Amino acid sequence: MAESVRVKSFDLVSQDISEVDVDLLHALSLGVGWPHRPADWNFLRRVGQGIVAVDGIGRVFGSAMWFPHGSDFATVGLVITTPRAQAHGAGRWLMEQVMQRCEGRNLSLNATKAAYPLYVSLGFDTEASVFMHEAVVSGVSEPTIANGVLSDFPAARVEEIFAFDAKAFGRDRSRQLAMLAEISTSCILLRDGKIAGYAMRHDFGRGQVIGPIVAQDDQDAIALAAWHMRRFEGNHVRVDTREKDGPFAQFLLECGLSVSDTVTTMSKGRRFLNRTEGTPWVYGLASHALS
Numbered sequence: 001m002a003e004s005v006r007v008k009s010f011d012l013v014s015q016d017i018s019e020v021d022v023d024l025l026h027a028l029s030l031g032v033g034w035p036h037r038p039a040d041w042n043f044l045r046r047v048g049q050g051i052v053a054v055d056g057i058g059r060v061f062g063s064a065m066w067f068p069h070g071s072d073f074a075t076v077g078l079v080i081t082t083p084r085a086q087a088h089g090a091g092r093w094l095m096e097q098v099m100q101r102c103e104g105r106n107l108s109l110n111a112t113k114a115a116y117p118l119y120v121s122l123g124f125d126t127e128a129s130v131f132m133h134e135a136v137v138s139g140v141s142e143p144t145i146a147n148g149v150l151s152d153f154p155a156a157r158v159e160e161i162f163a164f165d166a167k168a169f170g171r172d173r174s175r176q177l178a179m180l181a182e183i184s185t186s187c188i189l190l191r192d193g194k195i196a197g198y199a200m201r202h203d204f205g206r207g208q209v210i211g212p213i214v215a216q217d218d219q220d221a222i223a224l225a226a227w228h229m230r231r232f233e234g235n236h237v238r239v240d241t242r243e244k245d246g247p248f249a250q251f252l253l254e255c256g257l258s259v260s261d262t263v264t265t266m267s268k269g270r271r272f273l274n275r276t277e278g279t280p281w282v283y284g285l286a287s288h289a290l291s
């Protein structure tokens with residue numbers, strides 16, 4: 001693997017993402033129109049690992065991160081090349097380094113349209129579309145729950161959802177959930193004393209993201225999302241979901257959350273998504289990077 005890459009007239013080397021000033025990362029994501037705030041970058045740097053491509057005087061031209069979930073799986077995200085350096089090989093170089101550092105792990109990511117051909121050429125397979133719903137929320141009605149109790153869920157009790165979540169996510173992501181819970185407002189749905197769903201809401205970009213939303217079915221997912229939306233009316237909310245249609249997607253549209261973009265869930269190695277009848281499902285993603 002090459003230790004450096006020549007992009008236009010710049011010689012770039014990779015550096016650990018934890019070593020660079022967060023303002024440089026913020027400028028990088030702003031440059032490609034992404035909403036991440038410095039606080040979002042700092043959170044993601046605490047959760048995962050990454051590299052940046054820098055020139056001889058420390059200017060950041062690109063980034064790529066990976067987020068290990070358990071011992072044999074990682075999600076990849078924050079793959080960015082600054083516009084003036086794009087289409088000169090930096091994106092491929094960054095991804096090759098990520099794949100080398102994640103060797104032995106199955107990988108998944110959510111690809112933008114700009115990055116999709118790159119990931120196909122690196123051997124990633126297409127699994128599903130992710131629909132980014134967002135808007136200022138208003139007029140959300142009181143959720144109706146059949147035989148269930150919906151309530152606040154304090155971060156201190158996050159361990160209680162790990163096993164339930166793993167059935168939906170397909171992997172153990174306890175560490176990520178514990179870190180997300182620290183920065184989130186969360187609710188839980190109990191039915192007959194057992195966990196039937198949960199949803200978190202945290203600051204991100206222009207407002208808040210509701211996610212993960214994990215539930216047994218559409219109606220429970222709607223109730224969990226509505227619990228959050230009612231508490232955040234008048235503010236900008238984003239929900240990333242793989243539900244193309246059906247009651248949950250319809251509910252988001254009825255709350256005014258139209259689809260502003262779509263990305264593609266892809267994987268390399270073992271297939272990532274495995275929806276099974278009767279088991280919980282991830283209705284709302286934690287984020288594109290964490291999936």
Ligand SMILES: CC(C)(COP(=O)(O)OP(=O)(O)OC[C@H]1O[C@@H](n2cnc3c(N)ncnc32)[C@H](O)[C@@H]1OP(=O)(O)O)[C@@H](O)C(=O)NCCC(=O)NCCS
Nearest residue numbers: 032079080081086087088089090091092111112115117118
């Ligand atoms: C996606 C992105 C990271 C690619 O970075 P890059 O430095 O331009 O990538 P590379 O120059 O290594 O190109 C990689 C591949 O992308 C494709 N590609 C890049 N620029 C292209 C262009 N202008 N037109 C068509 N294809 C292009 C090619 O398939 C290329 O393959 P090749 O090596 O066989 O030529 C960059 O465009 C970017 O930051 N976009 C905005 C943020 C984003 O969408 N990130 C992806 C998150 S999943």
